[in-house]
Amino acid sequence: MKAWTRTLGLIALLLLPLTALAEAQIQSVRLWRAPDNTRLVLDLSAAVKYEVLTLDKPLRVVIDMKDAQLATQLDGLSLGGTPIRALRSGRPSSDILRLVIDLSAEVKPSSFSLPPNAPYGHRLVIDLFDQLPQTQVAPNAPPPTNSSPTVSLPSGQRDIVIAIDAGHGGEDPGALGAKGQHEKHVTLAIARELQRQINQRKGFRGELTRSGDYFIPLVKRPLIARQKGADLFVSIHADAAERKSAFGASVYALSKGGASSETARWLAKNENRSDLIGGVDRLSLNDKDPMLAGVLLDLSMNAKLASSLNVGDKVLSSMGKVTALHKRSVETAGFIVLKSPDMPSILVETGFISNQNEAQKLNTAQHQRTLASAIAKGIFEFFQKNPPPGSWLAFTRDGGQSVATAAREHRVQAGESLSQIARRYQVSTAALRQHNALKSDLIKVGQILKIPAL
Ligand SMILES: [Zn+2]
Incomplete structure (x- = not known):
């Protein structure tokens, strides 16, 4: 009996720390x-x-x-x-x-x-x-009968929409500066300033993918841009390097194959970790979002890639006038956030937050303003030469003549949806469907759609 109690005591002693562990x-x-x-x-x-x-x-x-x-x-x-x-x-x-x-x-x-x-x-x-309030219309409910657009611009004079994506956020702080600066705060400050400057320019509108300190998965960012009818996607970052002396800005575009340099590869790998750090429910992403599946599909993106390099080039050389450059030309790597078949997309590294000097500058409102205005200048320059059909810029460039009529037709490009095209021309999806006698919202690449007058 005594031996038994002792044994039990020993077992309990052995078990306790194990349970605690x-x-x-x-x-x-x-x-x-x-x-x-x-x-x-x-x-x-x-x-x-x-x-x-x-x-x-x-x-x-x-x-x-x-x-x-x-x-x-x-x-x-x-x-x-x-x-x-x-x-x-x-x-x-x-x-x-x-x-x-x-x-x-x-x-x-x-x-x-x-x-x-x-x-x-x-x-x-x-x-x-x-949960959506009861009064809100379900996504596939029929559109209301008097669904006139809220913006009363003449047809063919829409704004060019720039989606500005502040890197990281919330759970994912991004790179950390020498004095504890978080990349996510720097990127949001520059993104907000860039939006302000873009909105001041007639014919342009800036839309933020992230407007506060919260996490958005990489793959959802271009989706938000698409929902806002963006013509260009600009992701803002301020990154870190193992070599603390590294400094200067750089601009990246997507590469389908390998990276253009060791730095580019290292950086893309680092940026792509965001979803692991921020936390993404992979299952719900893959199963429930058909639009997302569309983004992940590696559609033919060559045309978009050429535009991305073109706009990237303009932004980089404009930035080169106000800050040191890390690389003289646009680099490419497999950035997940740039994988959108819809729109030209670039990633701007505004500087190295791991460099003490640069981190200090990146934290000042003045440097943020300077960087934003250089990025904006590059974007304006690109669109001045390549105004999207239907935009106010295209309208004025062509002397405000007959463009409204020319812009009444739209050739469907890869990845475009009917509702997206409707938004671009500021008409309702229902009107677009009716005007083209469409039985459903299915459209084909290359199909010509007639755009109804407002
Ligand atoms: Zn970053």
Whole structure:
């Protein structure tokens, strides 16, 4: 009997530390608010088995984690502007840690776990997607009868739309500067300034893919640009190199094959890590988004590539007048964010944040303004020579004569959708469909569409 107790005691002693090791600790909780969702990130000491449930009365989402322990406070998060009222924890049973998210509005949760990826360890990501208000029209509902465009520009005089993509954001800080500067803040500041300058120019409009500090997967960025009817996609970055003395700006375009240099290859590899760092639910991306599948399809992009190199060249030489250049010509590599068949796309490295001198400059409003105006100048120059049909710039270049009539036809290009073309000419999709006697929204490359008058 005595021996038995002793044995049991020994087993218990041996088991205790093992159990303690098997427990995953929640070391911190972070929160990011995006325009259409709220992301909660749990930093864990090890992977956990978990389950996410939505409950009502009161409305809440609970996350049950097996063999987990809370090793942080839940009350330090700023919940303003989110549908989260409060965060709390409990233990429905001894081996389950329950995280309760009290809600003020309905959300659709989506969750996934991520393996360690510098600068992060194990993570559990919970995205709470806002639900559309009841009054909003479902995507495939018939268009309202009086769907006149909101912008009252004459037909054939639309704005040229520049999508400005501030690199990184939220979970993904991007490169880190010598004094702790985050690339994601520098890129957003320059992107905002670039938008301001573009909007000041008649015939142009700047649209941001990201307008705050939140994460957007790389593959979704060109999608947002496409939804805004962009003619050009410009991704803004400020990167790091292992060699701390490296400095100067560079401009990149997509290459379908190998990279044009070792730096280009290294950089593309680094930039493409964004989705691993920021966290992307691969399954939901691949399955549920037909538009995304379209972007990932490697369509014939040669024409877009030539335009990308052309606009990249103009931006680079314009930047060369205000800042040092890292490379004298546009480089190419396999950047995921540039893989859009729709529009010419470039990635601008505004400088090296890993270089102490350059990092300091990149953080000043004055240098950000100077860089933005150089980028804008290159973009204006490109479109001055290549104004898209139907744009105000094309209209004025051709003397404002008969262009409106010439622009009444549109030849469908690879990757274009009917709704995108409708947006470009500022007519409704319904009007475009009717004007061309289309039975569905399916269009073919090379097909000529007649554009209705407003
Ligand atoms: Zn970057």
